[in-house]
Amino acid sequence: MHDESQRPPHYLQPLLPTPFHPRARALSQLDSFVPWSGYTTVDVFTTVEQEYFAIRNAATLYDLTPMVKYRVAGRDAARYLNRLVTRDVARLKLNRVCYCVWCDDQGHVIDDGTIFRLGESEYRLCTAERQIDWLLDSARGFEVTVTEVTEQIAALALQGPTSCAILKQLGLVGVEQLKPFEVGEFVADQLHVTVSRTGFTGDLGYELWVAPGDALRLWDTLMTRGQSRGIRPIGSRALNLARIEAGFLAPNVDFLSAERTLRFGSSRSPFELGLGWLVDFGKGHFTGRRALLEEQRRGPHRQLVGLDIDGNKPAVNALLYADRAGRKEVGSVSSAMWSPTCKRNLALAMVDAPHIDVGSVVWAEIYLNRELVWERRMCRARVVDRPFFAPDRRRATPPADV
Amino acid sequence: MSAVQPATSYDCIVIGGGHNGLVCAAYLARAGRSVLVLEAAAQVGGAAVTHEFAPDYRVSACAHILHQMSAQLIDELALEAHGLRFATTQMPTSALSPDGDSILFGPTGLSGSARLSPRDADAYPRFIERLDRFARLLGSILEQEPPRLGTTEWSDRAALLGLGWRVRRLGRRDMRELLRIGAMNVYDLLQEQFESPLLQGALGLDAVLGTNFGPRSPGTVLTLLYRLAAQSGAGPRALSQPLGGMGAVCDALARAAAAAGATIRTDAAVARVLVENDSACGVLLESGERVAGQAVISSADPKTTLLQLLGAEHLDTGFVRKVSHLRTNGLTAKLHLALDSAPKFTGQDAAALGGRLLVAPSLDYIERAFNHSKYGEYSAAPAIEITVPTVRDPALAPAGGHVISAIVQYAPYALHDGWEAGRERMADQVIEVLERYAPGLRSQVRACELLTPLDIERKFRITGGHWHHAELAFDQFFMLRPVPGAAQYRTPLPGLYLCGAGSHPGGGVMGTAGRNAARHVLAKAS
Numbered sequence: 001m002h003d004e005s006q007r008p009p010h011y012l013q014p015l016l017p018t019p020f021h022p023r024a025r026a027l028s029q030l031d032s033f034v035p036w037s038g039y040t041t042v043d044v045f046t047t048v049e050q051e052y053f054a055i056r057n058a059a060t061l062y063d064l065t066p067m068v069k070y071r072v073a074g075r076d077a078a079r080y081l082n083r084l085v086t087r088d089v090a091r092l093k094l095n096r097v098c099y100c101v102w103c104d105d106q107g108h109v110i111d112d113g114t115i116f117r118l119g120e121s122e123y124r125l126c127t128a129e130r131q132i133d134w135l136l137d138s139a140r141g142f143e144v145t146v147t148e149v150t151e152q153i154a155a156l157a158l159q160g161p162t163s164c165a166i167l168k169q170l171g172l173v174g175v176e177q178l179k180p181f182e183v184g185e186f187v188a189d190q191l192h193v194t195v196s197r198t199g200f201t202g203d204l205g206y207e208l209w210v211a212p213g214d215a216l217r218l219w220d221t222l223m224t225r226g227q228s229r230g231i232r233p234i235g236s237r238a239l240n241l242a243r244i245e246a247g248f249l250a251p252n253v254d255f256l257s258a259e260r261t262l263r264f265g266s267s268r269s270p271f272e273l274g275l276g277w278l279v280d281f282g283k284g285h286f287t288g289r290r291a292l293l294e295e296q297r298r299g300p301h302r303q304l305v306g307l308d309i310d311g312n313k314p315a316v317n318a319l320l321y322a323d324r325a326g327r328k329e330v331g332s333v334s335s336a337m338w339s340p341t342c343k344r345n346l347a348l349a350m351v352d353a354p355h356i357d358v359g360s361v362v363w364a365e366i367y368l369n370r371e372l373v374w375e376r377r378m379c380r381a382r383v384v385d386r387p388f389f390a391p392d393r394r395r396a397t398p399p400a401d402v
Numbered sequence: 403m404s405a406v407q408p409a410t411s412y413d414c415i416v417i418g419g420g421h422n423g424l425v426c427a428a429y430l431a432r433a434g435r436s437v438l439v440l441e442a443a444a445q446v447g448g449a450a451v452t453h454e455f456a457p458d459y460r461v462s463a464c465a466h467i468l469h470q471m472s473a474q475l476i477d478e479l480a481l482e483a484h485g486l487r488f489a490t491t492q493m494p495t496s497a498l499s500p501d502g503d504s505i506l507f508g509p510t511g512l513s514g515s516a517r518l519s520p521r522d523a524d525a526y527p528r529f530i531e532r533l534d535r536f537a538r539l540l541g542s543i544l545e546q547e548p549p550r551l552g553t554t555e556w557s558d559r560a561a562l563l564g565l566g567w568r569v570r571r572l573g574r575r576d577m578r579e580l581l582r583i584g585a586m587n588v589y590d591l592l593q594e595q596f597e598s599p600l601l602q603g604a605l606g607l608d609a610v611l612g613t614n615f616g617p618r619s620p621g622t623v624l625t626l627l628y629r630l631a632a633q634s635g636a637g638p639r640a641l642s643q644p645l646g647g648m649g650a651v652c653d654a655l656a657r658a659a660a661a662a663g664a665t666i667r668t669d670a671a672v673a674r675v676l677v678e679n680d681s682a683c684g685v686l687l688e689s690g691e692r693v694a695g696q697a698v699i700s701s702a703d704p705k706t707t708l709l710q711l712l713g714a715e716h717l718d719t720g721f722v723r724k725v726s727h728l729r730t731n732g733l734t735a736k737l738h739l740a741l742d743s744a745p746k747f748t749g750q751d752a753a754a755l756g757g758r759l760l761v762a763p764s765l766d767y768i769e770r771a772f773n774h775s776k777y778g779e780y781s782a783a784p785a786i787e788i789t790v791p792t793v794r795d796p797a798l799a800p801a802g803g804h805v806i807s808a809i810v811q812y813a814p815y816a817l818h819d820g821w822e823a824g825r826e827r828m829a830d831q832v833i834e835v836l837e838r839y840a841p842g843l844r845s846q847v848r849a850c851e852l853l854t855p856l857d858i859e860r861k862f863r864i865t866g867g868h869w870h871h872a873e874l875a876f877d878q879f880f881m882l883r884p885v886p887g888a889a890q891y892r893t894p895l896p897g898l899y900l901c902g903a904g905s906h907p908g909g910g911v912m913g914t915a916g917r918n919a920a921r922h923v924l925a926k927a928s
Contacts, residue, residue: 105720141714287718
């Protein structure tokens with residue numbers, strides 16, 4: 001299936017299949033596919049609810065091959081990455097992963113992603129958007145090569161409470177010793193798998209990285225061995241619910257890349273996204289540092305916060321007000337859901353200062369469609385800590401055998 | 403140099419002892435700062451030097467006419483008291499045609515053997531008068547620190563308002579005309595004003611000398627006005643030839659700076675700008691020596707300063723992107739000929755020979771010369787500005803000998819076949835063209851040197867070998883020069899400043915960038 005000669009020309013097939021596509025196609029009951037970074041991927045296999053509960057109660061497979069991957073290597077790789085992102089990459093040890101953001105000169109976030117340290121001076125940068133131009137322009141003056149390797153690596157997220165047990169059953173000896181944000185190489189049944197204890201669900205889980213040629217074998221083995229532990233493939237919709245509970249930001253939903261915004265004031269700094277903890281002013285220069293120092297000195301105008309909203313109706317796209325009467329607008333919701341696990345009505349929202357501290361109260365204007373009759377509700381929303389859902393099992397090493 | 407006690411730390415370190423670096427150093431030292439100038443070469447001057455290109459034959463290495471240094475600067479720094487003399491001032495210009503006729507542009511108007519139509523004769527003075535009015539307006543911004551756009555600071559807004567007011571004060575007719583022609587190309591403007599191709603060619607050459615433009619390139623009315631603006635600021639010393647060549651200007655500047663207390667070191671190439679706590683704190687020399695300084699002010703070109711000496715790691719990616727996109731390739735070559743006797747240009751008397759001689763018989767001639775450069779070739783028939791400096795300054799050559807100094811348009815930085823093979827061929831080609839205007843020239847040549855943009859880059863450490871460090875064009879002009887974020891002489895790194903030709907108002911032997919930068923540094927510190 002990876003035979004280039006059999007592929008139609010790219011203009012006749014603008015969306016590519018991932019190496020897992022044959023299995024995904026076969027298991028999709030709704031034929032619900034969505035484009036993601038040039039690939040066709042599953043939105044929902046069966047029902048969102050089934051898939052969501054599998055994340056929290058069993059194990060799930062999610063095809064994350066379309067996530068953009070760059071190989072960053074060379075003598076200056078660490079210095080290069082440190083100048084690129086706001087976090088101190090020099091402290092990232094071998095076989096460790098860190099979450100980070102990078103900014104433009106104005107200190108506005110271009111993208112978020114993860115950096116894997118795979119060798120002494122070899123790293124992998126996983127991003128939501130393609131941005132080779134920015135990465136190469138950042139490489140000027142550094143001895144480093146940046147290469148896109150998205151197509152050379154097939155990736156599956158295995159997430160859920162039984163995920164570790166399934167990997168052990170596959171024969172990945174010692175996989176239970178992987179700590180959160182650790183990477184390891186494993187061989188089972190002649191299958192070479194790179195495993196990182198990372199994910200987008202806020203739960204116990206792993207991400208598995210293999211050569212595209214091994215993709216189907218990995219999928220089949222996992223589905224067979226994991227059957228008794230409730231494994232099932234999931235689409236983007238269920239994952240989105242899990243990531244809101246985990247308090248993770250989704251690019252193009254909760255923020256836009258500063259490289260893509262057109263209107264003045266629509267790009268966001270790490271402080272505004274509540275990611276100030278990722279900014280390390282002590283590590284030396286990085287792009288956006290001077291602008292961010294200035295912003296820190298000035299104090300925040302607005303910030304992305306977690307909201308716990310009265311009632312059980314998701315506050316999708318709701319405007320937020322300072323008062324119940326709705327006289328003063330102070331922000332808007334970017335992600336919202338009723339959380340079946342937390343039994344709370346959750347949202348991520350951009351809120352103006354001074355309503356950004358935990359404990360602040362704002363009012364959400366929620367529209368309800370009750371059998372084609374629209375109703376408007378003003379619901380009290382409290383600013384709360386993120387993540388909303390953080391079970392101990394996501395950090396426990398070794399994870400409980402279930 | 404004055405006997406200052408050896409200091410290990412200076413208020414100001416100036417990188418580069420070219421004219422802008424020296425001007426900046428002189429003003430800083432006069433204001434009481436301790437100043438160290440570090441020049442990589444064995445002598446000060448940068449590209450504004452007099453160099454011996456053949457035994458006992460000396461010539462200004464790049465620019466050969468001083469036409470832009472403001473009278474105010476020369477007086478303030480008392481350069482004449484420090485030894486600056488002029489071999490001649492207000493040099494006449496002769497536009498040569500292949501048939502031997504010429505137009506002479508003198509201080510009093512047009513003369514010469516070429517027949518001018520009554521219409522041209524009538525239009526010329528009015529045209530020049532009007533351009534002079536525009537040039538004086540432009541001249542008022544040359545000595546101004548460019549405002550920043552999009553700030554809320556009063557000084558930036560006041561500067562923009564002031565500029566608007568000065569345009570408005572031209573009066574309705576002139577303002578309308580300035581707005582009409584401001585962004586035009588000089589070809590179209592001269593076509594509508596004049597009939598004589600020779601007259602058009604001479605005026606057109608002034609607009610494109612030292613640039614990457616042909617007469618039909620957009621923005622060439624701006625470059626013409628820019629030249630006239632600086633020229634009008636130079637007053638009675640405009641179009642002059644310093645006695646002893648261009649190096650004499652920098653020697654006088656160095657004496658002025660030293661007299662004010664600045665220390666000048668030659669053979670002291672800077673390797674890095676040192677950074678501590680996100681601030682420039684000194685420099686590291688190629689010798690390994692470190693010198694501490696509160697402020698580091700660089701007259702090197704912006705790419706050298708920011709990408710080589712400082713390094714991208716101290717700058718934001720977007721800024722580095724802008725700096726590396728700066729157009730810095732030169733397109734101008736310099737030809738030096740050592741002659742055993744005076745050249746004989748057809749129809750030119752001794753007075754004309756002591757002035758500027760232009761080979762640009764029509765606008766199309768220049769545009770055709772430009773065409774080659776677009777494809778990595780040198781011009782088959784180049785446009786040339788010639789001076790014979792030995793007419794007014796015989797000491798530049800052995801007795802009886804003469805020097806031809808010619809600015810040749812166009813020679814691309816990256817010649818298709820490479821300059822190793824091309825240099826001699828091009829020099830030969832230029833001599834052949836010159837011989838059409840000065841028969842027998844070839845037999846008088848004893849030695850010849852051609853400096854291509856690549857040579858200028860290597861010899862004078864100017865990235866791309868552009869005389870102005872960065873192209874003078876609308877997108878690299880005033881508040882966009884060299885790039886937004888560094889157009890007010892300060893760089894994003896606190897303590898590091900730019901004072902070279904890459905900053906407003908740009909290059910040519912003008913010194914205004916150095917003077918403006920010094921003023922900025924002084925205002926910053928006080």
